[in-house]
Amino acid sequence: MDEDAGALPKKQDFSEWYNELLWRAEIMDVRYPVKGLYVWFPYGFAIRKFVYQRLRELLDRDHKETLFPLLIPEQEFMKEAEHIKGFEDEVYWVTHGGTTPLDVKLALRPTSETAIYPMFALWVRSHADLPIKIYQVVNTFRYETKQTRPMIRAREITSFMESHTVHATWDEAEAQVESEIALTREFYQSLCIPIIISKRPDWDKFPGADYTIAVDTIMPNGKTLQIGTVHHLGDHFSRTFSIQYEDKNGEQKVAFQTCYGISERCIAALISVHGDDKGLILPPVVATLQAVIVPITIGKRHDDVIAAAEKLKIDLEANGFRVKLDARDMRPGAKYYWWELRGVPLRLELGPRDLDAGKAMAVKRCGGKTTISFATAADDVTRVLGEITEDIREKAEEHMKSHLCTVDSMDALNSALNAGKVVVVHWCRERGCGDAIEEKANSSLLGTDVRSDYIEATDGPCIICGKPGKATLVGRTY
């Protein structure tokens, strides 16, 4: 037998592994004939559904979900100068209605500030209208010129959660930024994805923002992936779009705003951080199927085994688990590989021997075997899924810890980066030294004000000029 039969490329060949896995595990089809646009397979879309369900649950605590149009008229889009500068090279324009050229070109939203804020100007009248906290999950379009990759750099972002808030004061907006950061932490905690939070350097902040807080994770090849950003917009947009309110004293005041975004990159991270050489590994919260029952059917016992498996399935489903009974006419081994590739966290094997013992073999996707008994199936599965979640989280945290380090010289920075690490250095926050670090180490300054559970962020002398510096995260990015 061919040992390599059906094998994925190894995860250490990350790029190949990722592309092949998306195809084989039926997450995305890259063959759509427009560059940078991809098709969700039903299985991948189901993962998306559970991930975004989790995100919505968190947001719904104090945001309201809305939906704004895809098209933005040119005048509105062009109002905020800095904002335009950041996006003008990557906007798609609708220029015709049928064969008739449009009087006013319409932009396909690259992000929705300029769609939403003119409406905020109408909605906000009094201090009693504030705060406003809304979000939407939409597709956005950017004409990317760099190499596109499914879910990581696409021309259509299919699943962009963007939240937009309006507040009476700058401080209140800042508090909102912190609350969005906490929400992001909680979201990624539930996906078992470790993150690092930092404040992007000024030249890399969101066009039109006071400051940008970014959330990054580390991919298997050591590159960082930005999987969330929170922006304090100050009053830049509210001045441009005249978002004003009348305060308690009857005075007109300009409002302050934040916005915040998470895209399907969170799914790219989910797949990449947890997967292994055999395929996907999905944390139970977002697994399309949390357990698959594979009946081992031989000869006369066939009907008995199937009946017991069906009973187990019904029992587990009644307790709220997402379960499938795989009764296809395939060899059991082939089914194991099939579901391992697709990341199902728990496999329950049920054959004649197990039937007699009143138990099923429980094999964890992340490694390890145990048994569950029919009598206490729901409790046993709850316990085992909990163990799996913890295992997945621990492995992901290990990966992050082992890919983070602190250095105090350019040489050490270069060798750490070449070894696939993300690095904390000290930087004086002068643009010149920042450019020097980026250029000499062929890397990006991810941010200052580093917040991470996995590495200490202390002050120290700038590694370029030696003046007092602050902890700064440096990495090679997607």
Add this chain to the structure above:
RNA sequence: GGGGUAGUAGGGUAGCCUGGUCCAUCCUAGAGCGUUUGGGACGCUUUGACGGCGGUUCGAAUCCGCCCUACCCCA
């Protein structure tokens, strides 16, 4: 942004320069039948393609033009 290479069935390849064939070929692909089944079973039968549009030609996967897409290298 600049340059290069390539698109042939579900996937992988040959064929192209030098236009023509009866059966291209390999596989973890599809369909069908049978025997199997505690870690990727096997046998037999069979389906299916030249990225798109246009041109040259009696005849195009092959030659010409435009477009689309993918990958690699350099900035």
